[in-house]
Each structure stands twice: as structure tokens, then as C-alpha cells.
Amino acid sequence: MNPISPLPFLRRAEDALGNAHLNSTLRRVTTRIQDSRNAGLDRLPGADDWRDHARAVRAHTLAHLDRYLDQFVTNVEALGGHVYFARTAQDAVDYVTDLAKARGLKKAVKSKSMISEEIHLNDHLERAGLAVVETDLGEWVVQLAQDHPSHVIMPIIHKSASDVADLFRRTLGATDAEVADVPAMTKLARERLRPEFLTADLGISGVNFGVADTGSICICTNEGNGRLVTTLPRVHVAMMGIERLVPDIPSLGTVLQVLARSATGQNLTVYTNVITGPRRTGEADGPEELHVVLVDNGRTKVLGSTEAEILYCIRCGACLNACPVYQQIGGHAYASVYPGPVGAVLTPALWGQQDWADLPHASSLCGACREVCPVRIDIPRMLLNLRAKGASEGRTPSYITQGLAMFRRVATHPWLFGVAGKMAALGSRAIAKNGWISRMPGPLAGWTQSRDFPAMASESFQDRWKKRTPRGHKPGETP
Amino acid sequence: MTPDQRQQLRDVLRTALQTAVLPGATPEAPGGYRRTDPAPADLTPQFIAELTTVGGFVHQPASSDATAVARVIAAIAAESAVKRALMWDDVCLPVPGLAAALESNGFTIDRQQASDLTSDARRAELATATFGITGADAALSDTGSVVLVSGPGRGRLASLLPPVHVALVDRACLLRSLPDLLLARPELATAGSNLVCITGPSRTADIEHTLSRGVHGPKEVHVILIGAGHRVSGTGDDGPPV
Numbered sequence: 001m002n003p004i005s006p007l008p009f010l011r012r013a014e015d016a017l018g019n020a021h022l023n024s025t026l027r028r029v030t031t032r033i034q035d036s037r038n039a040g041l042d043r044l045p046g047a048d049d050w051r052d053h054a055r056a057v058r059a060h061t062l063a064h065l066d067r068y069l070d071q072f073v074t075n076v077e078a079l080g081g082h083v084y085f086a087r088t089a090q091d092a093v094d095y096v097t098d099l100a101k102a103r104g105l106k107k108a109v110k111s112k113s114m115i116s117e118e119i120h121l122n123d124h125l126e127r128a129g130l131a132v133v134e135t136d137l138g139e140w141v142v143q144l145a146q147d148h149p150s151h152v153i154m155p156i157i158h159k160s161a162s163d164v165a166d167l168f169r170r171t172l173g174a175t176d177a178e179v180a181d182v183p184a185m186t187k188l189a190r191e192r193l194r195p196e197f198l199t200a201d202l203g204i205s206g207v208n209f210g211v212a213d214t215g216s217i218c219i220c221t222n223e224g225n226g227r228l229v230t231t232l233p234r235v236h237v238a239m240m241g242i243e244r245l246v247p248d249i250p251s252l253g254t255v256l257q258v259l260a261r262s263a264t265g266q267n268l269t270v271y272t273n274v275i276t277g278p279r280r281t282g283e284a285d286g287p288e289e290l291h292v293v294l295v296d297n298g299r300t301k302v303l304g305s306t307e308a309e310i311l312y313c314i315r316c317g318a319c320l321n322a323c324p325v326y327q328q329i330g331g332h333a334y335a336s337v338y339p340g341p342v343g344a345v346l347t348p349a350l351w352g353q354q355d356w357a358d359l360p361h362a363s364s365l366c367g368a369c370r371e372v373c374p375v376r377i378d379i380p381r382m383l384l385n386l387r388a389k390g391a392s393e394g395r396t397p398s399y400i401t402q403g404l405a406m407f408r409r410v411a412t413h414p415w416l417f418g419v420a421g422k423m424a425a426l427g428s429r430a431i432a433k434n435g436w437i438s439r440m441p442g443p444l445a446g447w448t449q450s451r452d453f454p455a456m457a458s459e460s461f462q463d464r465w466k467k468r469t470p471r472g473h474k475p476g477e478t479p
Numbered sequence: 480m481t482p483d484q485r486q487q488l489r490d491v492l493r494t495a496l497q498t499a500v501l502p503g504a505t506p507e508a509p510g511g512y513r514r515t516d517p518a519p520a521d522l523t524p525q526f527i528a529e530l531t532t533v534g535g536f537v538h539q540p541a542s543s544d545a546t547a548v549a550r551v552i553a554a555i556a557a558e559s560a561v562k563r564a565l566m567w568d569d570v571c572l573p574v575p576g577l578a579a580a581l582e583s584n585g586f587t588i589d590r591q592q593a594s595d596l597t598s599d600a601r602r603a604e605l606a607t608a609t610f611g612i613t614g615a616d617a618a619l620s621d622t623g624s625v626v627l628v629s630g631p632g633r634g635r636l637a638s639l640l641p642p643v644h645v646a647l648v649d650r651a652c653l654l655r656s657l658p659d660l661l662l663a664r665p666e667l668a669t670a671g672s673n674l675v676c677i678t679g680p681s682r683t684a685d686i687e688h689t690l691s692r693g694v695h696g697p698k699e700v701h702v703i704l705i706g707a708g709h710r711v712s713g714t715g716d717d718g719p720p721v
Contacts, residue, residue, distance in 0.1 A: 025687070032688045045516040053512035055503055063504035066492035073480055073488070083480045085488045137694060138685035154685060161686050186683060186691040193695065198602045214669050224639060224681040224696025231635045231673075232596065242492075249665035250511025253658030257512070264684065267529070267622040268657060271696065272676040276669045282631035284591035286672045296491070304495035309502055378502070 001089065001118055001351060003335035004148050009358035010450055016329035025160045026330050030321045033154070036265025037318055037372065044261060054258045055375040057251045058312035061212075065303065068212035068245050069294070075215025079277025081290040085242075089119035089297045096121060096204070096237055097128040099291060103235060105130065105202040109193075111219065111226040112136040113206030114152055114315065115239045115295050117337045121204070133196045135225040137189050144171045150331030150339060153263050153317040158330050161185075193225075203233035203287065207240035208315070209255060210292070213248045216276040217292065220259065220269040227271050236278070236287035242294050243303070243311040255314055258374035262316040298350035307349040307382050312375045313342050319369035319379060325362055334359060341369035345382045353386065357395045360386035361450075403446055418462060425456040511662040522620035522653045523704070530623030533679030534692055535700040543573075543705045549580035552645055555701055556610060562586045565608035565641055568632030572614045573649045573705045586610075591634035611641035611697065616667060616674075618648045618702070621656040624678040625702060629671035638677060644697040646677075650706045 005012055016022060041047045061068055073083045086092035100108070108130050110116065122132045122143070134143040138155035142148065145167050149155030156164065165179035168188060178188045205226055209218040217238050219226045230236050246252050252274075260266045279286030302311055320326045320340030331339035336347040336356070344363055348356035360383045369379040390396060410420050431437055432455035440448045447453060480488075519525060527537045538555075540547045556562050564586050569578055578588050589608055595601050613633070617626040625646045629635050638644050654660050657676050661668060668674050681696030692698050 029688045036688075046514060050512055053509060056505060056509040059501055059504040060507075060509055063496070063499070063501045063506075066489055066496060069488060069492065070485075073485065077480065085480060085484045087487070087491075135695065136685070137683045141685070154688065156685055157688075159686070161689070164686055182686050182689045183691045185686065186694050190694055194606065197695070198606055199599070211668075216668060222681070223683050223694035225694070227635065227639050227675065228695055231639065232602070234596065247508045248510065249668045250658075250662045251509065252511075252668075253656075253661035254509075254512045257656070257658045264688075266533075266678070268624060268676060268678045270533075270678050270680070270682055272624075272657065272678075274668050274674040274676075275672065276674075277672050280630075280672050282593065283629055283672060284593050284595055284631075284634040285636050286629065294488070300491045300495040303492070304498045306500045308499040 001120070001337065003355060004332070005335045009333065009335070009362060012333040012335060013329045013362070013450070016333045021160070022158055022330055023328065025158065026327055029154070029157050030327045033264065033321050037262055037321065038265070040261035040265030040267065043267070044257070047258075047261075050254065050257050051374050051376060054255050054314075055312065057246055057254055058314070058375050061245050061247055062243060062303065062308065062311055065243065065245065068247055069242060071212040072210050072215060072245060075213065076277070076290075076292055077215075079215050079290075081215065081277050081292060083292045083294060085294045085296070087296050089295075092119050092239070092293050092295050092297070093121055093124040095293055097124055099235070099237065100125065100128060100130055100202060103201075103289075105235060107131040107133070107196070107200045108202040108204050109133050109135050109196055109200040109225075109229050109233065110139070110204040111206065111221060111229040112139050112155070113204065113239050114149075114337060115206055115241055116204065117149060119295065119297065121239070130202070133193070133200070135193050135197065135223075135229060136221070137186065137223060140189060140193070141167060144168075148332060149337070151317055151320055152315050152338065152340075152342075158332065197225075197228045197232050200233045201235065203229035203231075203236045205229050205236065205238050207238050207244055207292070208259070209252055210240055210245045211247075211249055211252055212245055214276055216249070216252075216274050218252055218256070219273045219275065220256070220271070221273070222264075222266075222270045224271055227273055230273065230275055230287065231285050234287055235289045235291070237291045237293060238275075239293050239295060242296055242299050259314050259316055262318040262372065262374040302346070302349045305349060306385055307345055309377055310342065310345045310349060310379075310382060312377050313346070314375060316374055318372040318374065322368040322372045324364060324366060324368065334362065341379045341383075342377075345379055345386065348386055349382075353390050353393065353395060357390050360390065400446065403444070418460070421456075421460045421462070425458060425460060428453070428456045429458070511658060513662065514659070518655055519620075522655065523650065526618060526620040526623055526653060528623075529621065530679065530700075530702060533623055534682070535623060535679045535702060538701060538703045540703065545574050545576040545580035548574045548577060548647065548703060548705070549584050551703055552581060552586075552610070552612070553584040555643065555645065556586070559609055561607075561609045563589060563608045564610040564612050565589045565591065565605060565634075565637045566612040567614055567634070567637055571630075571632045572612075573647050577612070577647075581612075591636060605636055606640050608637075608641045609643065611637035611639070611644045613637050613644070613646050615646045615648045615652065617652045617654050617660050619654055619656050619660065619676070622678050624657065624676050626657075626660065626667075626674065626676045628667060629673040633671070635673055635675070638675070639696055642693065642697055643699045643701070644677075645701045645703065647703050647705055650704050
């Protein structure tokens with residue numbers, strides 16, 4: 001996919017940092033959700049063991065993905081479902097639009113699916129003449145605002161309650177009473193979307209996990225829209241990344257144990273929905289047809305690379321909330337459907353470093369992402385790896401290569417180092433404001449493009465060392 | 480999937496796996512995690528506490544006969560002008576004769592039919608139910624959840640469309656957690672086209688992570704505990720305590 005913004009990352013980040021409303025909303029929400037996540041895991045006895053086991057499940061599945069996907073396809077088909085393997089985003093949207101045309105489908109209701117964002121499914125379906133309605137509250141807001149989600153589980157983390165109220169007034173003609181507070185807006189969503197569920201003939205969902213040995217798919221939602229979308233319309237299309245698989249039902253239990261706790265801090269999402277095939281004989285509801293679209297769109301490339309570990313991800317979003325960079329700039333600055341630390345690895349790994357060279361640099365490598373990851377993905381390792389790859393492909397910005405060459409020269413000549421240090425101490429204090437320099441002069445400007453530089457101390461370390469008082473000895477006394 | 484597609488899927492994966500770097504991958508499937516923390520002797524108190532925490536209600540009528548249970552449901556519905564219940568078939572509920580007892584308490588009973596979803600008028604009618612009454616295949620004390628498996632006479636919509644969901648739970652089907660259930664009884668997950676584990680009322684926190692209940696599913700979830708108490712003893716030879 002292409003970046004959602006033509007601006008370079010540093011400009012996007014700068015814009016985000018200058019947006020005080022966004023900063024305060026992000027700070028408030030990421031703090032709250034991190035507290036919830038910590039409490040959720042604290043309540044789970046042996047949480048670390050559960051996480052280790054969940055990691056083992058994901059690692060094993062990926063290592064045998066050929067076998068498990070084969071088994072999954074066989075089982076979905078045995079239940080009367082259809083499976084399509086979409087090599088590219090285009091293949092995936094073509095399959096769904098062709099299916100909609102062939103069945104004469106008119107209206108699609110959707111529950112949250114990051115992969116459909118990835119392949120721009122809504123745009124294509126609308127162009128093919130279908131009405132498409134997002135039904136997750138956050139995704140509905142995104143759709144009404146013609147915006148993009150900025151978080152993998154909280155799509156409108158960048159919007160305040162008053163932003164949403166304004167949007168509902170403007171796009172839905174909502175009254176002040178209907179947008180008075182969050183419960184009122186929730187009620188409005190229920191009233192407006194219920195008729196859509198009842199009249200849609202196509203339901204589109206994502207998939208949290210597929211189960212190889214049963215052909216089941218598991219969809220976790222809190223609102224209940226995931227159940228309505230997969231129960232009422234006569235055709236259900238489930239969009240699934242090829243990596244989102246577990247071997248069996250007991251393994252599903254293990255990954256579910258850590259998913260919701262890491263995501264929102266809930267013990268479980270309100271609805272953990274396991275679907276095994278289309279409606280069966282004698283059942284009164286459920287779709288007549290079930291289609292699972294397995295989407296590759298770069299995933300096999302990631303699997304064959306040193307970044308394959310990022311595919312262990314179960315999309316809880318904990319690494320976004322814990323990341324000091326994400327907390328400041330939010331999701332849109334990454335310009336990818338997958339923001340934050342996971343996105344900084346996944347995006348360039350999926351779609352190449354050509355368009356996404358700067359994302360692996362959007363990190364201070366503090367390791368908070370690895371710390372909170374329910375399946376302990378070593379994100380910093382892969383960020384470094386991608387930076388190294390970028391460098392070897394000549395994608396390192398010139399200010400870094402030139403700056404480092406200059407530093408090497410200075411740092412390897414002691415007399416030059418001393419002189420440069422003295423000059424820098426004088427100069428830096430002259431241009432600093434409150435002890436910090438936000439823009440260094442000349443070729444050094446590159447360094448301050450994405451960080452501030454502190455003014456240097458008035459006395460250098462070397463000078464202080466010469467004047468030192470050795471422990472236990474008086475000045476002038478020979479030790 | 481066409482045979483060509485299937486082969487393509489196998490080929491691209493096998494090629495990728497030759498160079499994949501997958502730390503921690505074991506050749507043997509790890510299976511589900513077997514917890515080692517001890518189970519409480521009685522799961523009921525925790526079930527009640529957890530379901531209450533997520534905003535649900537638990538009722539424990541002194542008797543489990545239809546009259547007593549209908550009285551509990553009537554009390555839940557006391558302030559409702561419309562008493563229209565979408566119900567599972569009687570044989571799928573742990574309380575014989577409940578529908579008749581509810582009718583004598585002023586309820587109108589609706590049942591899902593296999594032909595329901597083909598008629599727009601019928602869909603609209605289903606959505607007018609104010610109460611959904613179901614049984615449950617399991618209840619989970621760690622999370623306050625109820626687990627429902629779909630099947631003939633056990634429609635999904637009864638626990639989904641009405642604003643109030645009442646689940647009748649036999650105490651004998653209390654287990655500790657969803658992972659415990661899926662480890663001990665994996666066949667339950669595929670017994671119908673749908674297994675749903677419901678943990679409290681429908682909710683959202685999409686706007687500023689502020690909790691709000693009753694988005695698309697029920698705003699209220701009531702569990703009525705039926706039958707005598709059930710005690711779980713320690714670890715048996717045939718598996719973990721559940």
C-alpha cells in the first residue's frame with residue numbers, strides 16, 4: 001500500500017507534535033489504556049507463563065504455516081465454506097467485488113478489519129456500486145469523517161469526545177441531546193446502525209485467529225457488531241491475513257487468554273465468537289455462504305525474511321500505547337495502516353523500504369514495545385536490522401553519513417577533539433534557549449532535525465579531570 | 480479453492496519457510512497451556528463477582544422450577560412496557576415449562592425459525608423483541624462469561640438482538656476459564672456453526688477509552704443460576720482442574 005500522506009515522516013511527526021489538542025488526547029488515552037493493560041495482566045496468575053506459551057504457539061504455527069494453512073483450507077471447505085488465496089491486494093478486492101456482483105449483493109455491513117483497510121476494500125466495493133457501512137463505533141466515525149484509523153484497536157484514539165459530537169452533528173444532523181455525552185452517542189450509533197444490520201445482504205469481518213484443525217475462525221469484539229455481521233446477512237466474507245492461524249482449539253484458548261488483557265485490560269472481549277462453517281441444517285440463523293479470503297499482500301515476503309517474527313503479532317496494540325514516540329505523535333504520522341512499533345517493522349517489511357525507509361527510525365529503541373508484547377516480539381532487534389538494511393542499500397540520509405564522517409575525524413584526533421569541544425561549549429551556550437538547542441547551524445542541522453541538543457557544560461571533562469582530587473589524598477600530594 | 484491456487488499457496492509458503500527466521504519455534508505443537516494454579520472449591524462466588532464487575536447481574540432463585548424462574552424474569556422486566564421474549568426452544572433450556580410460565584406472567588413468546596432470515600418483515604419483527612432468553616453450555620468463573628453453542632432451537636439472535644439477555648445457567652456447567660473449557664472440551668467449539676463466549680453486556684470504549692454499554696448487543700445481561708451447587712475437586716488424572 002501507499003503512504004496515506006505524501007509528506008516525509010519528519011514533517012508529519014512535526015505537524016503532530018504541533019497539534020496540542022492531539023497531544024493532550026493521546027496522552028490522556030494512552031495513559032489510561034496502559035493502566036488497564038497492566039491491571040489486566042496483574043489479575044492473571046502466571047501471566048508470564050501464559051505469554052511464553054502464547055509465543056510458542058505463534059512461533060510453531062508460523063514455522064509450519066504451509067501445513068497448517070493446507071489443513072485449514074481443507075477443513076473450511078469440508079464444512080461447506082469457500083476459501084480464496086489472494087496473492088495481492090488487488091486479487092483480494094477483485095474476489096469480493098466479483099462475488100458481490102455474482103450474487104447480486106447490494107449492501108455490506110462491516111465489522112472491524114485492519115486487512116480491509118490495508119487493501120482499501122471499501123473504496124473498491126463502493127466503486128462497484130455497493131453500499132458499505134462500517135459498524136464498529138470507531139470505524140463508523142472514521143468512515144463518516146473520511147479519515148483513517150490511527151490505532152489498531154482504537155481507530156479514533158486521535159479524536160476527543162467533542163470531535164465526535166461535532167462530526168455527528170455535521171454528518172448525521174444529530175441534535176445536541178443525541179451527542180450530549182459518550183452514552184448518548186453510543187445510543188445514537190445503535191439506533192442508526194440497527195436498520196443497516198437488518199437489511200444488509202453481505203457481512204464482512206476480519207479474523208483474529210483461524211484454527212487449522214477445525215476450519216474455525218475466531219472474531220473478538222466488544223460491541224456485538226462482529227456477531228451481527230456474521231449472523232444476519234446471507235453471505236459472510238471473512239478477510240484474513242495468511243499468518244493469523246493457530247493449530248487447534250486448545251491453542252486458541254491460550255492466545256485468547258493474553259489478547260484482550262494486553263489490548264484493553266479486559267479479561268476477555270465481551271464477545272469471543274468462534275464460527276465453524278456456514279449455517280447448518282436446522283439452525284435458524286447464520287449466513288448461507290461463508291467465504292474466507294486469505295490475504296498475502298507481502299506476508300510471504302516477510303515470512304521469508306529476518307523480520308518473520310513480526311508475524312507472531314496478535315494485534316493487541318499494546319506496543320503502540322507503550323511507545324514514547326507513538327504517545328507523542330499518534331498513528332497518522334506513520335502514514336501506514338499499521339502504526340507504532342509493530343507498524344514501523346511490519347510496514348517496510350511488507351511493502352518495501354523504498355516508500356517506508358524512515359519508519360524504522362521512528363523509535364528511541366527503549367524496548368517498551370518488547371516489554372509489553374504478549375508474545376514477546378523483539379521489535380527493537382528488527383528495527384535495528386531494518387536500519388542496517390536501509391544503510392546498506394544507501395538509504396541513509398546524507399546528513400548522517402557526512403556527520404558521522406566528521407565525527408570520526410574529530411573523535412580520533414585528541415587535540416582536534418579538545419579544540420572542537422571548547423569551541424562547541426562556547427558556541428552551544430550562545431545559541432541555546434533554556435539549555436536546549438532546537439536547530440544547530442550548518443551541516444550539524446541534520447542532527448537536530450528530529451531531536452533537541454543540550455547546551456554543553458562550561459567546563460570540559462578533560463579540564464575537570466586535570467583538576468580532580470584523588471580520593472584519600474590531598475591536592476598536590478603524591479599518591 | 481482451485482487445485483492450482485492450492486498448489487500456489489503451498490509453493491509460496493515453502494519457499495518463504497526456507498529462509499524464515501523464527502525465534503522460539505518448536506517442531507512439536509505446543510498445544511494449549513495447562514495452568515498450575517489451584518482451583519477454588521466453589522466457583523460460584525468468583526463467577527458472581529466477575530460478572531458483576533463487567534456490569535452483569537446474577538440471580539439465584541431458591542427454587543429452579545418454572546414458576547420461580549419466571550418470577551425472577553418478570554421482576555427483571557418489571558419496568559418494561561413491552562414484554563416480548565425471543566426464546567430458545569424449551570428442550571434446550573434447563574427449566575421445563577418456562578415459556579408457559581412466562582406467558583402467564585404477561586410475556587409474548589417468539590421463537591426463531593429456519594426460514595426467518597429470508598423475510599425482511601420477519602427480520603424486522605425479530606428485532607422488536609425486548610428480552611432474549613437462552614440457556615448456556617458453560618459458564619466461566621474467571622471472567623464471568625457464559626458460553627452458548629448454536630444449534631436447532633438455539634438461535635444466535637436471542638442473545639444478540641434484544642436489549643436484555645437472560646441466560647439460564649445450570650451450576651453444573653461452571654468451569655474456570657475459556658482456555659480451560661477449550662482444553663477440556665475442544666469438541667464444544669465445533670458442535671454448532673457458532674460458539675460464543677459472552678462476557679457481560681455489549682460495550683465500547685472507542686471514544687477516549689470511556690466505557691459505554693449497549694452498543695449493538697444487549698445493554699443488560701442477567702444470569703439465573705439453576706440447580707444445586709457443583710463443587711470441583713483437585714486435579715484428576717484425566718486432565719487439569721477446570
